[in-house]
Amino acid sequence: MLSKQMIQLFENISGVENVQYSTASLLAYSYDATANFQALPDLIIAPRNTSEVSQIVKLCSTHNIPIVPRGSGTNLSAGTTPTSGGVVLLFKNMNKIIELDEENMTITVQPGVITKAVSDVVEQKGLFYPPDPSSRKISTIGGNLSENSGGLRGLKYGVTKDYVMALEAVLPNGDIIRTGGKLAKDVAGYDLTSLFVGSEGTLAIITEATLKLIPKPIYQETILSLFRTIEEAAETVSAILAAKIIPTTLEFMDKGTLEAVEDYSKIGLPVNCEAVLLIEQDGAQETVQQDIDKIYEICAQHGAINVSKAKTEEEAEQLKTARRDALSALARLRPTLILEDATVPRSKIPQMVHAIKRIADKYNVTIRTFGHAGDGNLHPTCLTDIRDEEEMERVEKAFEEIFQASIDLGGTITGEHGVGEMKAEYLEWKIGEAGMSVMKAIKQGLDPKNIMNPGKIFAKATKKRMVVHNG
Amino acid sequence: MLSKQMIQLFENISGVENVQYSTASLLAYSYDATANFQALPDLIIAPRNTSEVSQIVKLCSTHNIPIVPRGSGTNLSAGTTPTSGGVVLLFKNMNKIIELDEENMTITVQPGVITKAVSDVVEQKGLFYPPDPSSRKISTIGGNLSENSGGLRGLKYGVTKDYVMALEAVLPNGDIIRTGGKLAKDVAGYDLTSLFVGSEGTLAIITEATLKLIPKPIYQETILSLFRTIEEAAETVSAILAAKIIPTTLEFMDKGTLEAVEDYSKIGLPVNCEAVLLIEQDGAQETVQQDIDKIYEICAQHGAINVSKAKTEEEAEQLKTARRDALSALARLRPTLILEDATVPRSKIPQMVHAIKRIADKYNVTIRTFGHAGDGNLHPTCLTDIRDEEEMERVEKAFEEIFQASIDLGGTITGEHGVGEMKAEYLEWKIGEAGMSVMKAIKQGLDPKNIMNPGKIFAKATKKRMVVHNG
Numbered sequence: 001m002l003s004k005q006m007i008q009l010f011e012n013i014s015g016v017e018n019v020q021y022s023t024a025s026l027l028a029y030s031y032d033a034t035a036n037f038q039a040l041p042d043l044i045i046a047p048r049n050t051s052e053v054s055q056i057v058k059l060c061s062t063h064n065i066p067i068v069p070r071g072s073g074t075n076l077s078a079g080t081t082p083t084s085g086g087v088v089l090l091f092k093n094m095n096k097i098i099e100l101d102e103e104n105m106t107i108t109v110q111p112g113v114i115t116k117a118v119s120d121v122v123e124q125k126g127l128f129y130p131p132d133p134s135s136r137k138i139s140t141i142g143g144n145l146s147e148n149s150g151g152l153r154g155l156k157y158g159v160t161k162d163y164v165m166a167l168e169a170v171l172p173n174g175d176i177i178r179t180g181g182k183l184a185k186d187v188a189g190y191d192l193t194s195l196f197v198g199s200e201g202t203l204a205i206i207t208e209a210t211l212k213l214i215p216k217p218i219y220q221e222t223i224l225s226l227f228r229t230i231e232e233a234a235e236t237v238s239a240i241l242a243a244k245i246i247p248t249t250l251e252f253m254d255k256g257t258l259e260a261v262e263d264y265s266k267i268g269l270p271v272n273c274e275a276v277l278l279i280e281q282d283g284a285q286e287t288v289q290q291d292i293d294k295i296y297e298i299c300a301q302h303g304a305i306n307v308s309k310a311k312t313e314e315e316a317e318q319l320k321t322a323r324r325d326a327l328s329a330l331a332r333l334r335p336t337l338i339l340e341d342a343t344v345p346r347s348k349i350p351q352m353v354h355a356i357k358r359i360a361d362k363y364n365v366t367i368r369t370f371g372h373a374g375d376g377n378l379h380p381t382c383l384t385d386i387r388d389e390e391e392m393e394r395v396e397k398a399f400e401e402i403f404q405a406s407i408d409l410g411g412t413i414t415g416e417h418g419v420g421e422m423k424a425e426y427l428e429w430k431i432g433e434a435g436m437s438v439m440k441a442i443k444q445g446l447d448p449k450n451i452m453n454p455g456k457i458f459a460k461a462t463k464k465r466m467v468v469h470n471g
Numbered sequence: 472m473l474s475k476q477m478i479q480l481f482e483n484i485s486g487v488e489n490v491q492y493s494t495a496s497l498l499a500y501s502y503d504a505t506a507n508f509q510a511l512p513d514l515i516i517a518p519r520n521t522s523e524v525s526q527i528v529k530l531c532s533t534h535n536i537p538i539v540p541r542g543s544g545t546n547l548s549a550g551t552t553p554t555s556g557g558v559v560l561l562f563k564n565m566n567k568i569i570e571l572d573e574e575n576m577t578i579t580v581q582p583g584v585i586t587k588a589v590s591d592v593v594e595q596k597g598l599f600y601p602p603d604p605s606s607r608k609i610s611t612i613g614g615n616l617s618e619n620s621g622g623l624r625g626l627k628y629g630v631t632k633d634y635v636m637a638l639e640a641v642l643p644n645g646d647i648i649r650t651g652g653k654l655a656k657d658v659a660g661y662d663l664t665s666l667f668v669g670s671e672g673t674l675a676i677i678t679e680a681t682l683k684l685i686p687k688p689i690y691q692e693t694i695l696s697l698f699r700t701i702e703e704a705a706e707t708v709s710a711i712l713a714a715k716i717i718p719t720t721l722e723f724m725d726k727g728t729l730e731a732v733e734d735y736s737k738i739g740l741p742v743n744c745e746a747v748l749l750i751e752q753d754g755a756q757e758t759v760q761q762d763i764d765k766i767y768e769i770c771a772q773h774g775a776i777n778v779s780k781a782k783t784e785e786e787a788e789q790l791k792t793a794r795r796d797a798l799s800a801l802a803r804l805r806p807t808l809i810l811e812d813a814t815v816p817r818s819k820i821p822q823m824v825h826a827i828k829r830i831a832d833k834y835n836v837t838i839r840t841f842g843h844a845g846d847g848n849l850h851p852t853c854l855t856d857i858r859d860e861e862e863m864e865r866v867e868k869a870f871e872e873i874f875q876a877s878i879d880l881g882g883t884i885t886g887e888h889g890v891g892e893m894k895a896e897y898l899e900w901k902i903g904e905a906g907m908s909v910m911k912a913i914k915q916g917l918d919p920k921n922i923m924n925p926g927k928i929f930a931k932a933t934k935k936r937m938v939v940h941n942g
Contacts, residue, residue, distance in 0.1 A: 103709060103818040126715055150656045159656055161665075162633070177905040182816035184846035185621045185630055185886035187669050188894075188901040189928055190910050194632075194665035198658050215715035238574060244597055244686035284758040345653035347574040375655035415656035423659075430659040434648040438917060439661050445912030457660055 002042045006063065010045055010087070013055045018093065020044040029070065029088045030081070034422055035336045036386050037078035039085065041068065046090040050168060050176060050207040053089070057205065057451075058174035060087060066454050069201040071111070071143025074135040076339050077420025079147065079200050084454045089205065091142050097121060098208065104182045105213040106165060111142025111206055115149075118211070128216040130157035133416070134324040145206050148198030150416030152320065155374030156248045156282075157214075159416065161197045168208035169196055172447040182210060195442070200418050201453035203446050217282035220248070221292045222316035225299040226273035226306045230254065233275035234350040236302040237373045240279070241346070243298060245291050249280035250374030251323050252349075257330065257370040257381070264329035265322040273305055277373065278323050280316070326370045327381070334366070334383040340399060342406035343415030346376040355405035356380045363398040365391070377415035403429060404465060424459035436462075473513045477534065481516055481558070484526045489564065491515040500541065500559045501552070505893055506807045507857050508549035510556065512539065517561040521639060521647060521678040524560070528676060528922075529645035531558060537925050540672040542582070542614025545606040547810050548891030550618065550671050555925045560676065562613050568592060569679065575653045576684040577636060582613025582677055586620075589682070599687040601628035604887070605795040616677050619669030621887030623791065626845035627719045627753075628685075630887065632668045639679035640667055643918040653681060666913070671889050672924035674917050688753035691719070692763045693787035696770040697744035697777040701725065704746035705821040707773040708844045711750075712817070714769060716762050720751035721845030722794050725824075728801065728841040728852070735800035736793040744776060748844065749794050751787070797841045798852070805837070805854040811870060813877035814886030817847040826876035827851045834869040836862070848886035874900060875936060895930035907933075 002010075002021075011019045020026075021043050031038040042065070047053045060067050066086025073080055082088055095112030100121060107122055107129065115136040119129050132151035133139055139149070145167075150159045166180035179192040196204050227233040237250060253261065253276050262269040269276075277299070281291045292309070299307045310316035331337045344352045353369060356378070360367040371378035380402060384395050403413045403426050413419070413426045428436050443450075443458060473481075473492075482490045491497075492514050502509040513536070518524045531538050537557025544551055553559055566583030571592060578593055578600065586607040590600050603622035604610055610620070616638075621630045637651035650663040667675050698704040708721060724732065724747050733740040740747075748770070752762045763780070770778045781787035802808045815823045824840060827849070831838040842849035851873060855866050874884045874897050884890070884897050899907050914921075914929060 101818075103713065104816045105712070148658050148662075154656055161662070171905060171909065175905040175908070177909060178903065179906065181881055181883060183814055183881075183883055183886065184817065185625055185814050185843075185848045186883045187619050187885050187887055187889050188883045189890060189898055189906065190674075190913060191619075191632070191665045191669055192902075192906065192909060194662045198662055203661075215717065241576070242574065246686065284755065284761070286757045287755040290755070343654055343656050345575045346655070347572075372656070377656045410652055410654075412652060412654055412657045412659045414658050415654065416658055418658050419660060427660055431663075432649065434642060434646040435650065435660065435663065437646070438642065438648060438663060441916030442661060442913055445916035446909060 007043060009059055010043060010056065014045050014047050014052050018046040018048065032073040032075040032078065032080040034076055034078040034081065034420065035338050037081040037083065037421060039081055039083045041082035041088040042085050043087045044090060045087055046093045048093045050170065053170045053205055053207050054174045054176055056087065056089070057170050057172065060451050061173055061449060064449055064451060066451055067205070068453050069142065069146065069205050071140035072138045074139050074143065075147065075420060076417040077414065077422040079418050079420035079456055081421060083421055091140060094207065100125065101182065106182050106210050107213060108208065108210045109141050110208055111140060111145065113141045115139045115141055115144055122213050123216055126216050127213040129163065129211060129213055131160045131163055134327065141209060142206055145197050145209055146199070146201050147418045150372065150377065152249045152251060152323065152372065154372055155250050156246045161194060163212045164193055164197050164209055165212050166210035167193050167196055167206055169204035169206045171204050172449065172452050177204070200420065200456050202443060202457050203452060219285040219288050220280060220282035220316070221288050222278070222280045222310040222319055223292060223296065224308050224319060225277045225279065225304045226270055227275045227304055228273060230275045230353050231350055232303040233277050234353065236277060236299055236304070237349065238347065239298045239302060240295055243294060245294060247279050247295065247374065248282045249278065250372070251278040252373035253323065253326065253370040254368055256368035257326055260329040260333060260368070261322050261326050264325060264332065267318050267322055269322065270306060278319055330368060330381050330383060335385040335387070338382040338384060338395060340380045340402060341377060341415045341417045342380065342402050342411060342413060343375065343377040344406055344409045344411035346374060348409040348411065349373055349376055351409055352378060352406065356402060359398050359401045359405065363394040365395050365398050367398070375415065376411065400463065419457045421455050424457055425461065425463040427457065428462040429465060478514060480530055481514060481527065485516050485518050485523050489517040489519065503544040503546040503549065503551040505547055505549040505552065505891065506809050508552040508554065508892060510552055510554045512553035512559040513556050515559045515561060517564045519564040521641065524641045524676055524678050525645045525647055527558065527560070528641050528643065531922050532644060532920060535920055535922060537922055538676070539924050540613065540617065540676050542611035543609045545610050545614065546618065546891060547888040548885065548893040550889050550891035550927055552892060554892055562611060565678065571596065572653065577653050577681050578684060579679065579681045580612050581679055582611060582616065584612045586610045586612055586615055593684050594687055597687050598684040600634065600682060600684055602631045602634055605798065612680060613677055616668050616680055617670070617672050618889040621843070621848065623720045623722060623794065623843065625843055626721050627717045632665060634683045635664055635668050635680055636683050637681035638664050638667055638677055640675035640677045642675050643920065643923050648675070671891065671927050673914060673928050674923060690756040690759050691751060691753035691787070692759050693749070693751045693781040693790055694763060694767065695779050695790060696748045696750065696775045697741055698746045698775055699744060701746045701824050702821055703774040704748050705824065707748060707770055707775070708820065709818065710769045710773060711766055714765060716765060718750050718752045718766065718845065720749065721843070722749040723844035724794065724797065724841040725839055727839035728797055731800040731804060731839070732793050732797050735796060735803065738789050738793055740793065741777060749790055801839060801852050801854060806856040806858070809853040809855060809866060811851045811873060812848060812886045812888045813851065813873050813882060813884060814846065814848040815877055815880045815882035817845060819880040819882065820844055820847055822880055823849060823877065827873060830869050830872045830876065834865040836866050836869050846886065847882065871934065890928045892926050895928055896932065896934040898928065899933040900936060
């Protein structure tokens with residue numbers, strides 16, 4: 001609880017109208033899209049500019065008040081849940097596109113801008129901002145930056161980090177820092193831009209970003225390919241890449257996901273198969289057509305029961321939207337949905353899909369899997385009910401075993417959703433003691449008072465790895 | 472000076488045959504490719520594996536002995552000059568290609584592998600490692616990683632960092648850390664891979680790296696375009712990019728560089744012009760041909776006096792080799808050559824080229840300029856003589872003013888050569904006090920004893936910015 005006096009100090013900075021602390025408001029910002037994490041903040045503030053952010057941080061620093069920056073709350077690892085209370089920072093007043101620089105192919109934006117708004121604006125100029133997290137219609141650039149969001153185009157175009165050229169950020173002591181520039185190359189000291197992107201609000205508050213753009217691909221084609229077995233789908237993925245084709249999108253859905261998506265979107269997706277690949281290529285028309293022809297052939301060679309090409313742009317968009325809505329579609333099936341994003345080297349996808357199936361059976365939980373097959377980034381999604389404690393225990397054990405399987409296959413505990421609070425206990429499994437000590441040294445060096453999104457990334461204790469006997 | 476006893480401890484780790492301390496050896500490793508920096512190390516060690524590196528680092532840590540990791544010594548910012556003495560680490564015994572993984576499109580190498588050897592090996596499999604620093608025939612991957620090397624293909628393909636997926640490194644306390652993985656996406660904590668790449672040996676000793684590969688472009692064309700004025704060349708660069716074409720290579724040479732290069736390479740380069748652009752495009756044949764036709768047209772529209780296409784692959788390679796040899800060519804003209812790499816947003820190239828000319832005139836020094844025009848990464852190169860103190864003072868002032876001009880245009884003090892010891896005094900001009908404090912906190916957190924390449928990146932004092940009156 002903050003004192004009336006303290007609240008007034010915050011109001012003096014950002015104006016009474018931008019500070020909330022009613023019970024309804026505090027409740028509204030007590031959770032994000034992650035199941036099973038909730039905690040009340042003490043105050044919600046929506047600063048109007050960088051200077052206000054700096055003043056707020058200084059005040060928080062002086063009084064040891066935690067700060068949780070928050071975009072649209074689509075976070076899936078409890079990264080924006082205010083589990084230590086404190087101040088939730090909103091960016092609804094810092095949502096401007098500052099500059100679109102066509103000559104240097106950059107766009108400079110405030111953190112509150114919606115991801116899709118950036119894409120739309122630049123595409124009107126023949127430019128392209130590739131990162132496209134599934135939540136892009138509501139997620140903010142600030143959230144994408146904090147989480148280093150991925151998306152459906154990661155295979156060919158990379159993730160958010162690959163498009164960040166410069167940042168303005170407020171440090172834990174309130175100082176304002178500028179990193180990078182509109183520069184294709186810059187090696188002036190440590191790469192702080194890459195350090196801050198994906199740091200989940202634990203090192204600095206990003207207040208402005210300059211993003212790299214590329215020319216918009218002029219042509220694209222999308223195909224959908226159905227398979228009798230998951231192996232066939234996985235082998236097709238490998239074969240496409242072995243043919244030296246890097247599609248823009250190479251998405252996988254299992255039967256269960258496909259059924260839910262069709263039931264939700266009603267676009268006439270075929271469901272009489274065990275696995276489906278949604279494949280998109282973009283670029284120059286001739287190249288795309290050649291690639292798609294070859295992909296078509298590869299799908300057929302690997303036992304596809306049906307391969308169909310989207311006939312119009314609308315049809316292609318419909319397919320991609322259906323895939324992006326997988327999460328919403330699955331969410332309707334049971335009260336609670338827990339989405340994971342264990343990621344493995346792409347050659348290990350068949351093993352990983354099998355491991356997930358085996359683990360789901362072992363713990364008798366319902367897991368449906370979809371994800372970015374080309375990236376090795378799968379989203380095993382558990383349909384459950386947090387009110388059922390006994391089931392939740394089994395769910396937790398199943399996910400622990402999925403993390404272990406992923407790491408044993410050379411993978412990671414999170415490909416694009418972040419560590420947040422949800423996976424903090426497992427981080428050491430991936431990065432080891434030495435990795436933890438380096439990350440802690442950085443955190444301690446920059447944020448000695450631990451006011452920046454405390455509890456995220458760094459857990460109080462690391463989970464012990466289970467001894468798993470797979471007979 | 473290390474005691475006999477101490478030297479023996481190092482010999483116990485890596486074997487007598489891998490430890491050198493004769494005066495000749497110490498002299499041989501007392502400098503790199505940077506003019507005007509020289510200092511004797513105490514010992515040269517060539518460890519045979521990561522475990523030995525770890526033991527060496529532990530020993531150095533215990534006894535506060537500086538460690539300078541060194542590739543082939545092509546560094547241009549005194550990054551590998553042992554200015555604090557100590558141990559120079561060589562990687563000639565750690566020069567193996569560990570694995571080429573075609574399915575995941577990665578190559579895992581030790582730091583001592585020559586850059587070009589990596590390119591050659593992967594190209595035989597239809598794969599491609601894009602980073603191509605001009606020194607690639609002799610530079611090592613370890614050096615490229617420490618410096619985040621750029622090269623001629625940066626515009627389209629990015630720099631070394633964009634191709635590093637995983638690292639093994641030895642921390643300042645001797646612990647071995649592994650970052651990343653063969654993973655297209657990984658957000659498990661802070662991006663230590665990006666932090667270590669480009670950290671110039673000040674945070675960790677990289678002992679292994681997994682590099683990302685892409686399919687080898689199947690076709691390429693190269694053209695050379697001559698211009699009467701630098702403005703015309705610069706406008707051509709802007710016009711090509713405005714046409715939404717991103718060439719692989721978009722290199723600039725001024726008349727003085729061109730003359731030196733022709734004199735060196737004798738391949739019949741035309742020298743009757745003020746500026747030349749070397750432009751390469753790669754990809755699918757149809758796309759490349761379309762792009763090159765359009766580029767041809769744009770060059771003509773912007774006043775090119777001559778545009779010629781390389782007729783064979785050999786001819787194209789000859790042109791690129793000539794450009795890569797610019798440094799060697801210029802080095803023959805006067806006793807000392809100082810190469811800079813101030814980098815600006817690409818739209819600012821004309822202003823930057825003019826600023827360089829004006830500054831060279833003002834201080835009466837000879838500067839020739841070439842570089843990566845598409846990246847805004849210019850290499851103003853001063854031909855001088857370090858034995859002439861009075862001239863060297865003017866040279867230093869000229870470079871200071873070039874750094875200022877670059878920063879005033881939104882640029883940086885170094886695009887691809889690193890800060891090293893040479894530019895440490897200027898780093899704060901680019902990144903500000905807040906940037907310095909963050910970088911120092913990271914350095915202090917990881918290397919509290921300051922044994923890792925001390926004196927690099929961080930200077931004892933920052934240069935005061937001159938008050939420049941440009942009338």
